Amino acid sequence: MHGFRNRAMSKLQEYTMSTNDGWMFLLNSLTIGGSEKKTVNMANHLASVGHRIHLAWLCKPDTLIDAIDARVSTLYLDRRGKFDFSIPGNLRNYLNEYEISTVWCVNPYPALYAYAATWQLKNRPRIIASTNRTAFNFTYERLQMMLYAPVFRRFDTLVFGTKLQQDQWVRKFSLAGTDSRVIYNGIDTSFFNPAGTDESRHALRSRYDISPDTLCLGCVAQFRQEKAHPDLIHAFERIVAQGIDCHLLLVGDGPTRPDIQQLVATKELQGKVTLLGSQEDVRTALSAMDIFVLASIETFSNAALEAMAMEKAVILTRAGGAAEMVGEGENGITFEPGNIDELASAVEKLADPETRDRYAANARTRVCERFTFERMAQDYITTLAGDA
Numbered sequence: 315m316h317g318f319r320n321r322a323m324s325k326l327q328e329y330t331m332s333t334n335d336g337w338m339f340l341l342n343s344l345t346i347g348g349s350e351k352k353t354v355n356m357a358n359h360l361a362s363v364g365h366r367i368h369l370a371w372l373c374k375p376d377t378l379i380d381a382i383d384a385r386v387s388t389l390y391l392d393r394r395g396k397f398d399f400s401i402p403g404n405l406r407n408y409l410n411e412y413e414i415s416t417v418w419c420v421n422p423y424p425a426l427y428a429y430a431a432t433w434q435l436k437n438r439p440r441i442i443a444s445t446n447r448t449a450f451n452f453t454y455e456r457l458q459m460m461l462y463a464p465v466f467r468r469f470d471t472l473v474f475g476t477k478l479q480q481d482q483w484v485r486k487f488s489l490a491g492t493d494s495r496v497i498y499n500g501i502d503t504s505f506f507n508p509a510g511t512d513e514s515r516h517a518l519r520s521r522y523d524i525s526p527d528t529l530c531l532g533c534v535a536q537f538r539q540e541k542a543h544p545d546l547i548h549a550f551e552r553i554v555a556q557g558i559d560c561h562l563l564l565v566g567d568g569p570t571r572p573d574i575q576q577l578v579a580t581k582e583l584q585g586k587v588t589l590l591g592s593q594e595d596v597r598t599a600l601s602a603m604d605i606f607v608l609a610s611i612e613t614f615s616n617a618a619l620e621a622m623a624m625e626k627a628v629i630l631t632r633a634g635g636a637a638e639m640v641g642e643g644e645n646g647i648t649f650e651p652g653n654i655d656e657l658a659s660a661v662e663k664l665a666d667p668e669t670r671d672r673y674a675a676n677a678r679t680r681v682c683e684r685f686t687f688e689r690m691a692q693d694y695i696t697t698l699a700g701d702a
Contacts, residue, residue, distance in 0.1 A: 336367075336413055337366065337418065338367075340424045342372050342421060343372065344379055352499065366412075367387070368386070418473075433468075442472070444497075445474070445483075470493065477496050498685055501681055506623035531604070531607050532563040532602070532603030534617040537571040547581065549654050549657040554586060606618060622680065629657065631651040
């Protein structure tokens with residue numbers, strides 16, 4: 315675990331020792347993803363300061379299982395089929411046996427199981443549901459919400475990643491009568507810190523023949539269709555065609571990686587685009603970048619916050635919570651999703667070293683002031699305990 319999360323914060327620890335409530339996080343899986351990593355980190359931290367924490371997941375993959383602190387109790391529910399009718403009973407028995415007072419459902423699907431397991435309980439635990447989804451682009455997603463929305467209205471608290479997302483959900487799905495709140499992602503700024511990373515930066519650039527003077531763009535994201543890597547490749551092609559000396563680092567893995575490799579080859583960009591694969595510690599890759607770019611629609615990107623904490627100017631899509639994260643013209647630039655011209659223009663603006671350095675310094679300041687792990691942990695404890 316990162317140093318910050320192992321340190322007992324006096325304010326949180328004082329509160330923690332006053333309660334013996336059992337709190338459970340319920341996820342779909344323990345895959346390597348933003349929501350999953352954040353939940354495991356939070357569970358570990360809360361357990362480290364004295365809470366009784368339980369972590370349950372419905373199905374595999376369970377890639378993050380080795381990252382779970384030994385003080386966190388775990389429950390694998392082994393889901394079979396579209397909806398496993400054996401799980402609610404098994405979950406109900408566990409909640410009763412371990413006297414769980416609050417269940418936090420990460421994303422809508424696990425929330426269905428929590429509702430099915432608890433709706434008849436005499437001493438029903440508090441149910442919290444959180445979601446990262448902002449846009450519903452497909453018909454099946456809108457149909458799913460016809461099922462999810464009535465369940466969500468019966469929960470005690472709904473947690474959203476941005477104010478924009480909260481407003482959209484409350485309006486679209488008639489959730490005004492349900493308690494809801496916004497908890498922004500938070501970053502361990504002592505871990506994600508640009509100090510002392512120059513050696514890693516030069517070593518990585520040297521390994522991939524990236525000159526110290528080359529403008530290095532980068533992205534940390536799983537290779538999935540919704541991450542919109544092709545948009546980034548197309549914009550990068552235009553930047554190269556304009557004669558800008560630049561390189562693109564892509565960190566991550568996933569099902570669309572072969573498609574991206576093929577697109578890079580088709581555009582004859584093999585010498586200028588490096589696919590690093592998944593990285594357990596992304597700080598070295600981030601330190602090698604000059605600009606962090608994310609072309610996908612993210613509710614509130616943890617990867618972007620990590621880049622900002624590492625003093626990187628960011629370019630994000632003008633969607634989700636970007637406007638709540640980025641001060642336009644201060645620490646980053648936003649563009650309309652899918653607008654290749656606008657994305658390329660944003661990179662051109664930040665190709666100027668003076669402008670880029672100013673944005674980068676402001677980026678870390680913004681994270682330290684608003685988006686720290688400590689602040690997020692305090693918000694989690696308040697919500698889990700049922701405080702207003």
